[in-house]
Amino acid sequence: MIDFLNALTLFANFVLIPGLTYGSQLALGALGITLLYGILRFANFAHGDTMAFGTMVTILATWWLQGTGVSIAPLPTALLALPIGVAATAIFALATDRLVYRHYREVKAPPIRLVMASVGVMFVMNGIVRFIIGPNDQSFMDGERFIVKARAFKNATGLNEGLAIKSSQMLTVVMAMVLVALLFWFLNRTRTGKSMRAFSDNEDLALLSGISPQKVVTVTWILAAGLATIAGVLYGLDKSFKPFTYFQLLLPMFAAAIVGGVGHPVGAILGGFVVAFSEVAVTYAYKKFITYLVPVDYAPEGLMQLLSTDYKFAVSFIILVVVLLVRPTGLLKGKVI
Amino acid sequence: MNPSMRALIGFGIMAVLLAGVGHYQSWNVMLAIFNLCLISAVMALGVNIQWGYAGLFNVGIMGFAALGGVAAMLTSRAPVSTAWAAGGSNLLIAGAVTLGVIAAAWQLSKWRGRAWVKTVAMLIVVLGGYVLIRQFYDPAVLAIEADNPAKSGFLGGLGLPIIFSWAVGGVFAAIIAWLIGKVALGLRSDYLAIATLGISEILIAVMKNEDWLTRGVKNVTGLQRPVPYELNLQESPRFIEWVEWFYAGSLAGLEGATRSQMLRELTVEGSSLFVKLCYGGLFLAVLLIVLILCVLALASPWGRMVRAIRDNEVSAAAMGKNVTRRHLQIFVLGSAVVGIAGAMLTTLDGQFTPGTYQPLRYTFLIWVMVIVGGSGNNLGSVLGAFIIWFVWIEAEPAGNWLMGIATASMEEGDWLRRHLLDSAQHMRFLIMGVIMLVVMRFSPGGILPERTARS
Numbered sequence: 001m002i003d004f005l006n007a008l009t010l011f012a013n014f015v016l017i018p019g020l021t022y023g024s025q026l027a028l029g030a031l032g033i034t035l036l037y038g039i040l041r042f043a044n045f046a047h048g049d050t051m052a053f054g055t056m057v058t059i060l061a062t063w064w065l066q067g068t069g070v071s072i073a074p075l076p077t078a079l080l081a082l083p084i085g086v087a088a089t090a091i092f093a094l095a096t097d098r099l100v101y102r103h104y105r106e107v108k109a110p111p112i113r114l115v116m117a118s119v120g121v122m123f124v125m126n127g128i129v130r131f132i133i134g135p136n137d138q139s140f141m142d143g144e145r146f147i148v149k150a151r152a153f154k155n156a157t158g159l160n161e162g163l164a165i166k167s168s169q170m171l172t173v174v175m176a177m178v179l180v181a182l183l184f185w186f187l188n189r190t191r192t193g194k195s196m197r198a199f200s201d202n203e204d205l206a207l208l209s210g211i212s213p214q215k216v217v218t219v220t221w222i223l224a225a226g227l228a229t230i231a232g233v234l235y236g237l238d239k240s241f242k243p244f245t246y247f248q249l250l251l252p253m254f255a256a257a258i259v260g261g262v263g264h265p266v267g268a269i270l271g272g273f274v275v276a277f278s279e280v281a282v283t284y285a286y287k288k289f290i291t292y293l294v295p296v297d298y299a300p301e302g303l304m305q306l307l308s309t310d311y312k313f314a315v316s317f318i319i320l321v322v323v324l325l326v327r328p329t330g331l332l333k334g335k336v337i
Numbered sequence: 338m339n340p341s342m343r344a345l346i347g348f349g350i351m352a353v354l355l356a357g358v359g360h361y362q363s364w365n366v367m368l369a370i371f372n373l374c375l376i377s378a379v380m381a382l383g384v385n386i387q388w389g390y391a392g393l394f395n396v397g398i399m400g401f402a403a404l405g406g407v408a409a410m411l412t413s414r415a416p417v418s419t420a421w422a423a424g425g426s427n428l429l430i431a432g433a434v435t436l437g438v439i440a441a442a443w444q445l446s447k448w449r450g451r452a453w454v455k456t457v458a459m460l461i462v463v464l465g466g467y468v469l470i471r472q473f474y475d476p477a478v479l480a481i482e483a484d485n486p487a488k489s490g491f492l493g494g495l496g497l498p499i500i501f502s503w504a505v506g507g508v509f510a511a512i513i514a515w516l517i518g519k520v521a522l523g524l525r526s527d528y529l530a531i532a533t534l535g536i537s538e539i540l541i542a543v544m545k546n547e548d549w550l551t552r553g554v555k556n557v558t559g560l561q562r563p564v565p566y567e568l569n570l571q572e573s574p575r576f577i578e579w580v581e582w583f584y585a586g587s588l589a590g591l592e593g594a595t596r597s598q599m600l601r602e603l604t605v606e607g608s609s610l611f612v613k614l615c616y617g618g619l620f621l622a623v624l625l626i627v628l629i630l631c632v633l634a635l636a637s638p639w640g641r642m643v644r645a646i647r648d649n650e651v652s653a654a655a656m657g658k659n660v661t662r663r664h665l666q667i668f669v670l671g672s673a674v675v676g677i678a679g680a681m682l683t684t685l686d687g688q689f690t691p692g693t694y695q696p697l698r699y700t701f702l703i704w705v706m707v708i709v710g711g712s713g714n715n716l717g718s719v720l721g722a723f724i725i726w727f728v729w730i731e732a733e734p735a736g737n738w739l740m741g742i743a744t745a746s747m748e749e750g751d752w753l754r755r756h757l758l759d760s761a762q763h764m765r766f767l768i769m770g771v772i773m774l775v776v777m778r779f780s781p782g783g784i785l786p787e788r789t790a791r792s
Contacts, residue, residue, distance in 0.1 A: 042527065043527040043530070043531060045530075099774075100774055100778070103778060111526070111527060112392075112394055112526045112527065113777070113781075115394070115526075115527050115530060116394075116704075116708065116777065117774065117777060119396075119701055119704065119773070120705075120770045120771075120773040120774040120777065121770065121774070122701070122770070123697070123701065123705075123766050123767070123769045123770025123773065124766075124767055124770030124771060124774070125770075126697065126766045126770075127763055127764065127765070127766030127767030127768070127769075127770060128767060130760070130763035130766060131760045131763045131764065131767065132760070134759070134760065134763075135763070244695075247696075247697075248538070250534075251531070251534060251535050251538060254531045255531075255535075258528070258531070302471075302475070308546060310542055310545065310546045311539070311542055311543075311546070313535065313538045313539060313542060314539045314542060316535070317532075317535035317536065317538070317539055320531070320532065320535060321520060321521070321532060321535075324524055324528060324532070325520070328524075
């Protein structure tokens with residue numbers, strides 16, 4: 001029995017909690033992608049760099065706050081700086097829309113040209129981020145690091161395995177839940193949210209009923225930029241900030257959005273967790289876990305790892321391809337434009 | 338303006354710019370840029386085949402270029418016999434089992450029977466096969482990687498002259514492209530983009546982590562060359578005679594020790610120039626062959642058919658054209674060209690370093706070249722490659738120079754000044770993005786737009 005509890009703790013510590021955290025971060029990012037896809041009808045390749053941009057602004061604001069001695073310990077100072085990051089990113093996103101994307105909407109360009117334009121925007125944002133903060137790792141976590149410490153947990157329960165919960169993990173999950181609740185309230189209950197959904201379902205019909213397309217587009221960009229920034233900051237607090245890593249998050253976020261069903265907000269959240277848990281579960285070494293569960297003689301010799309950690313991109317990609325082949329609309333029925 | 342005139346002016350400006358670099362910076366720098374321009378041009382032609390001819394949005398260029406790099410390394414490196422002895426047999430068994438499992442799964446997928454029986458059988462075959470493969474694969478990898486890990490630790494290659502690897506790179510890329518195309522080409526354009534982006538990341542991950550094959554991030558350095566080494570040239574009397582003849586003007590009027598000193602310096606510089614020129618000649622030959630083939634293909638009935646498919650898939654299909662097959666064909670051909678260029682690049686570098694492949698440099702930069710040059714126009718892609726590579730390289734000195742002026746009035750130790758000077762190199766990303774967006778917005782056809790029938 002005690003072995004079973006040990007195994008369970010081990011699993012929670014190395015698979016469940018990291019998966020839950022990473023899944024929440026991916027879900028927030030994928031929500032932005034899916035909203036943009038539903039309303040503007042293109043896959044935004046600049047989304048990873050939007051995340052990096054927002055996180056960068058937040059980091060700069062955090063440093064400034066830390067410099068002036070402002071602190072909300074035990075919470076990280078970055079939370080206080082977050083609104084500045086969101087605002088800056090929203091303004092930047094609206095500026096790119098005005099300067100770049102609006103033209104292609106007006107000439108009714110095929111979606112692929114918008115995708116290519118987003119590649120151009122990606123270069124620009126990447127250049128700005130590298131120019132301002134540089135390509136290196138930045139850590140900006142402060143305040144209390146752990147909510148539950150591994151040693152304290154061991155002492156309290158008497159188990160062999162410790163369970164550690166970082167405050168950034170807790171923060172991520174709580175923030176994600178609050179944001180998702182707010183977002184769904186907004187989409188389902190408010191007038192603007194309803195007009196967004198109508199626009200996504202049938203553009204012509206929505207225009208006929210007097211919905212202002214400019215307003216819908218503006219709100220969509222603000223939401224996407226805000227979600228991207230928050231997802232980026234949470235990821236940065238949990239791990240660390242590096243522009244290239246954020247660019248690489250693009251693939252799992254796309255995978256999450258498509259797996260769940262593009263244009264479908266609930267799908268994006270579901271997809272985020274599917275991708276995150278598969279990544280963590282497939283690359284986890286189960287040796288210790290199984291050793292606890294089976295009789296001593298049957299303990300495995302190898303690491304019992306399905307794939308090495310370096311292949312985690314492969315996981316999100318394989319899920320993506322399988323879903324696209326088997327069920328191209330995604331788990332929940334999304335749009336296939 | 339007449340299209341040929343435009344092309345002429347474009348290439349003329351490019352030649353003047355390169356000559357300017359040669360004159361003001363150095364001819365060595367100019368040739369280094371020129372050689373990479375040639376390689377980029379071949380890559381851009383590969384992308385143009387896919388995007389310009391057929392409208393396939395492939396953002397996995399990096400993966401195919403890296404496959405070319407692997408080919409260059411595997412073809413030219415001598416086999417490591419101790420590693421083969423240590424793990425070769427187990428690895429071959431693992432390979433055979435893999436093929437067996439794939440064949441079994443393939444047969445099973447065609448079997449008509451109860452759905453759930455089929456699913457269960459499939460699971461057993463795949464999972465059982467996976468466990469079986471690992472039984473042979475794991476010890477093989479351990480044995481190979483333990484064999485002299487500091488210097489080798491991998492299987493090595495075939496030990497053939499590296500020039501063959503360019504063709505091998507094309508073949509490698511073509512095989513993988515065929516596999517990918519079979520799976521992914523049915524997807525819509527933007528899904529295809531995401532899928533290819535993912536595949537290229539996976540290819541790089543495999544190269545970084547399968548040390549038994551590629552040495553991974555430990556890199557394979559000191560690849561052989563298709564051209565002579567500088568040091569050998571500097572010692573060859575024949576080459577020194579050439580240098581004396583070529584630089585007769587500079588050497589005239591010098592005597593004794595000053596002359597031999599001068600001659601020594603000129604020989605060193607000349608040998609470096611000569612090597613780069615040799616590379617340039619080889620690359621130019623490949624570029625011309627690929628370019629001529631591309632131009633001929635685009636003008637042929639096949640080219641018309643492919644463009645018809647791009648412009649309207651439904652009507653082309655109604656005319657009896659096999660859209661799926663043509664897409665697969667184009668995908669394989671374009672990727673093979675990129676693979677050739679990737680092998681050339683690794684040959685020029687003289688080392689295979691999987692850690693250096695980054696999508697911005699190897700995928701998206703090539704895309705900028707095609708879009709700026711003119712998608713659908715072969716000559717345009719070549720011109721775009723020259724312009725963009727030139728800007729990419731020269732953006733750094735230009736950025737440094739600009740920053741130098743901008744910060745001239747600041748104090749020496751000012752952190753802002755230091756930061757601006759350090760960051761100048763990242764300006765190139767910004768510049769690339771702006772160039773791409775401006776060209777797309779104001780000249781969607783690129784500098785040399787696609788030539789269509791007179792209407």
